[in-house]
Amino acid sequence: MSDAPAPFRVGLLGHGTVGSAVDLLLPERADAIAHVTGLRPEVTGVLTTSRGDFDEILASSDLIVEVMGGIHPAHEYVTRAIEAGKHVVTANKQLLAEHGEELWALAREHRVQLRFEAAVAGVVPVIRVLQESLTGQHIDRLHGIVNGTTNFILSQMAATGASYAEALKEAQDLGYAEADPTDDVSGKDAAAKMAILARLAFDTPVHLSDVPFEGIEHLTTEDIAYARELGLSLRLIGTAERIGDELAVRVHPAFLYAGHPLSSVDGPFNAVTIESPAITEITLSGPGAGGPQTATAVIGDVISAMIPPAQTPPTQNKLGFVADVESSFYLHVEVADRPGVLAQIAQVLGLQGVSVKSVVQKGTGTGARLVLVVHPVLESRFYGAVQLIASKDFVTATPRAIRVIDEEFAS
Numbered sequence: 001m002s003d004a005p006a007p008f009r010v011g012l013l014g015h016g017t018v019g020s021a022v023d024l025l026l027p028e029r030a031d032a033i034a035h036v037t038g039l040r041p042e043v044t045g046v047l048t049t050s051r052g053d054f055d056e057i058l059a060s061s062d063l064i065v066e067v068m069g070g071i072h073p074a075h076e077y078v079t080r081a082i083e084a085g086k087h088v089v090t091a092n093k094q095l096l097a098e099h100g101e102e103l104w105a106l107a108r109e110h111r112v113q114l115r116f117e118a119a120v121a122g123v124v125p126v127i128r129v130l131q132e133s134l135t136g137q138h139i140d141r142l143h144g145i146v147n148g149t150t151n152f153i154l155s156q157m158a159a160t161g162a163s164y165a166e167a168l169k170e171a172q173d174l175g176y177a178e179a180d181p182t183d184d185v186s187g188k189d190a191a192a193k194m195a196i197l198a199r200l201a202f203d204t205p206v207h208l209s210d211v212p213f214e215g216i217e218h219l220t221t222e223d224i225a226y227a228r229e230l231g232l233s234l235r236l237i238g239t240a241e242r243i244g245d246e247l248a249v250r251v252h253p254a255f256l257y258a259g260h261p262l263s264s265v266d267g268p269f270n271a272v273t274i275e276s277p278a279i280t281e282i283t284l285s286g287p288g289a290g291g292p293q294t295a296t297a298v299i300g301d302v303i304s305a306m307i308p309p310a311q312t313p314p315t316q317n318k319l320g321f322v323a324d325v326e327s328s329f330y331l332h333v334e335v336a337d338r339p340g341v342l343a344q345i346a347q348v349l350g351l352q353g354v355s356v357k358s359v360v361q362k363g364t365g366t367g368a369r370l371v372l373v374v375h376p377v378l379e380s381r382f383y384g385a386v387q388l389i390a391s392k393d394f395v396t397a398t399p400r401a402i403r404v405i406d407e408e409f410a411s
C-alpha cells in the first residue's frame with residue numbers, strides 16, 4: 001500500500017495575473033501543503049476565455065478557485081460550484097460586495113466553504129483576523145488603505161511632486177493599476193472591500209450601495225504640499241464605524257496626522273487598523289495587490305478549506321446606516337487680499353458651528369490663499385459653511401475641501 005497523500009483537486013477559473021500565479025505556486029508548494037493537510041493539491045483544470053470547459057472542470061474538482069473577476073459569469077460559476085457541493089475560494093470583491101449574503105447563505109446550506117481572503121488587501125490576513133482572531137471583541141471602527149494603486153499614486157505625488165496624471169501613468173507602467181483604472185481611482189474598488197470588512201466587523205449586511213465613495217482624481221500636488229506644512233499626509237481611506245446603533249461606511253481621500261498608523265503606509269501597500277476598546281488598535285499591513293502576493297492569500301484559503309470547517313455565519317444584526325457623520329476638514333480657499341476677508345470667513349464658520357484648528361495663509365501676488373484645518377463637525381454643517389464662503393465676492397476660485405482623520409495613536 002502506498003503512503004502517497006490523496007489528491008485534492010483544484011479547478012481554476014481565470015488565468016490572469018492572480019490565476020497564473022496560483023497555477024505556478026500551488027504545484028511548487030504541493031508537498032509542503034500535503035505535509036500539513038495530508039492531501040496533495042493539484043490543478044485539475046483551467047478556464048479562460050479561450051480554453052477549458054466549466055462543466056468538466058466542476059465535475060473533476062474538489063474546490064473551485066475563482067479569480068476571473070467581474071460579476072458575470074463569476075456569479076453563475078460560483079453559485080453552480082456551491083450547489084454542486086464544492087468549496088470555493090474567490091478574490092472577487094465586487095461579487096461579494098454585491099451578492100455576498102446570498103452566496104454565504106448558499107454555502108452554509110450546501111455545507112461547503114466560501115473563502116475570500118484575497119478579496120481584501122491582497123496577502124494581508126485581515127479577513128481571517130476579523131472572522132476568527134477578533135470574534136471575541138466588540139469592534140468600534142476600521143480604517144483601511146485597501147487600494148494599492150491609489151496609495152501608490154498619492155505617495156508618488158507627495159514624494160516627487162508628480163501630478164495626478166503623471167503618477168497614474170507611472171502606476172500603469174509598473175503594472176499596479178489596471179489598463180482601465182476607473183474602479184481604482186474612483187474609490188469603487190476600495191468601497192467594495194470596505195463593504196466586506198464592515199459586514200464581518202459589525203455582523204450586519206453591508207452592500208456596495210451602502211458605501212458612498214469619492215476618488216482621488218481631483219486631488220492636486222498643491223493640496224499635498226500645503227497639508228505637509230500642517231503635518232498631514234494624504235491617503236485614500238476607507239472607514240467603517242459604529243455610531244450609536246447605526247453604521248457609517250465610506251471611502252474618500254483624507255489627511256492623516258503623523259501619529260496615525262496609516263500615515264506612513266506608502267506605495268502599493270495596503271493596511272487596515274481595527275479599533276476596539278479592549279485592544280485599543282491593531283494594524284495589519286502588507287502588499288495589497290500583485291500576482292504572487294494575492295495568490296498566496298488564495299492558496300492560504302485553499303489550505304483552510306482542506307482542513308474544515310470554517311463558515312461565514314449569518315449576520316446577527318441589522319444596523320441602519322448613518323446619513324450625516326462628523327469629520328474634521330482641510331479647506332483651501334483662494335481669496336482677494338483685502339482687509340476683513342479672514343474675519344468674514346471666520347465669522348461664517350463660527351456661525352455654522354465650525355471651529356478652526358489651524359490656518360496657513362500665503363500671498364499669491366494678486367490675492368491670498370487660505371488653508372485651514374477645522375475640528376470635527378457634522379459634514380452637512382461644514383458643507384453649508386463652504387457654500388456660504390463660496391458665494392462671497394472676495395472668493396476667487398471654488399473652495400476645496402478634503403477630510404482629515406483627526407486621530408493619532410502614537411504616544
Ligand code: HSE
Pocket residue numbers: 119122146147148149150176177178184189288289290
Ligand atoms: N486594483 C487593486 C489595487 C488590486 O490597486 O489595490 C487588488 O484588488
